[in-house]
Amino acid sequence: MAVRRLLLDHLNRDPNRARDEDLEPNEVGIVGDANHRGGYHCGSDRVVTNDYSVVESPRDRNGLTLDAAALDVGMFRLNSGGRTHNLFTFSTWCVAQCVAGAPDTRDIREIIYSPDGKVVRRWDRLGRRGTGDRSHLWHTHFSFFRDAIKAGRDQRPLFRRYLTTIGLLDAEGNVSDYVQYGDEGPGVYRLQYRLNRLGYDKIVGPADGVYKDRTAAGVKAFELSVNKDSKEDGRRVTAATWTRLDDAYWRQLIAQHAPKPSTVPAPTIDYGQLARTLDLHGLAGAIPLPQLAAMLAADQTLTLHLVNELLKRLVAVAPAP
Structure with a gap:
């Protein structure tokens, strides 16, 4: 069995x-x-x-x-x-x-x-x-x-x-990826699938496991996308070709799943208003308000420290529910 x-x-x-x-x-x-x-x-x-x-x-x-x-x-x-x-x-x-x-x-x-x-x-x-x-x-x-x-x-x-x-398995017993024009089988399916995922589906067409003209054209187009001076005719896929295919595939996959930059604009802080609020609650000291506003804009650590102190005072004076 x-x-x-x-x-x-x-x-x-x-x-x-x-x-x-x-x-x-x-x-x-x-x-x-x-x-x-x-x-x-x-x-x-x-x-x-x-x-x-x-x-x-x-x-x-x-x-x-x-x-x-x-x-x-x-x-x-x-x-x-x-x-x-x-x-x-x-x-x-x-x-x-x-x-x-x-x-x-x-x-x-x-x-x-x-x-x-x-x-x-x-x-x-x-x-x-x-x-x-x-x-x-x-x-x-x-x-x-x-x-x-x-x-x-x-x-x-x-x-x-x-x-x-006959080349269907490699020395370790895995499906062989080193295929060439005229080959058929799992290794060719894997090649066609990878090319199609990389955007060459209009050239290669549906994966059928047969390495013919369309698959060769897809390999050639891929090689040219990596190196515009490539002389490869697309009729064979060796270890070097698979390395380039894998690199391109993983770059694409990472790009698809990488966190997207936020489209929400960062909030605008009115440092002048913040300085006046700090002064109102006794946190400005003897520093003139325009100078304090400039210091807050230049030093986020200072800003966070003073805002935390402000929140403590606001909580302390809040009426009990």
């Missing part, structure tokens, strides 16, 4: 609608339907006598539970890292990793696949079989040793490594 979620998160690029290019939820299967008679898509309640998914390996015999131990992956197609990737290139990459003995393939028993949509082949770790039925022209089957499923071992590392290899 974790592998299924990982693949759908990154290969079903538009989850709001069905597209031939996307890997749709109904194209990633685990538990066999009613037509399945035994095999890795079935658990202990549905295996058959001498089921090959049980009897051919002690890992399967000792690991048999009610859980299915297989994954089917259907057709998809996307551009990433300047290349086209699909079910056939995905399958041959996975088989190559198994042949090479990569550590994250040790729990895979077999892969039934097509390298070209014309012939069906099978990589079998036990060397028992070399082909499969024609349905594998349009879907690839992965069998996992049952003891790995029983142990709850994470099977995502191989598939995460594939997504990193």
Whole structure:
């Protein structure tokens, strides 16, 4: 289930609608339907006598539970890292990793696949079989040793490594932002969203996750806004471009949420009147009123001190309620 979620998160690029290019939820299967008679898509309640998914390996015999131990992956197609990737290139990459003995393939028993949509082949770790039925022209089957499923071992590392290899994830497993013309997927969505938030929506148009001419024009326009002598053609977004995009985005966000200057005019203080009021209540001392008014205007600390004293005297003489 974790592998299924990982693949759908990154290969079903538009989850709001069905597209031939996307890997749709109904194209990633685990538990066999009613037509399945035994095999890795079935658990202990549905295996058959001498089921090959049980009897051919002690890992399967000792690991048999009610859980299915297989994954089917259907057709998809996307551009990433300047290349086209699909079910056939995905399958041959996975088989190559198994042949090479990569550590994250040790729990895979077999892969039934097509390298070209014309012939069906099978990589079998036990060397028992070399082909499969024609349905594998349009879907690839992965069998996992049952003891790995029983142990709850994470099977995502191989598939995460594939997504990193084709440029959809970075080395830390995060969605890759370093995209270029022709790429598709989450990294392009993020780029388009950022450009549109910065005001380039009339150029880029609605975010569709596809890096084509309009997105390139938006990147070029942004680069020119930062540097009028920029020679960038907008056909790639590297770390430097993302740094500039982020700087511009955060400057805009801060400006939008920064406190606005008050539009209410500051009150005008009549320092002459204030001096006369202070004198009336015995707070002017021997200072001539014009000179006191000038002192109050020049020294706000003095003004606050005398006003506080004035308020104390006013409160002291106020009649009790």
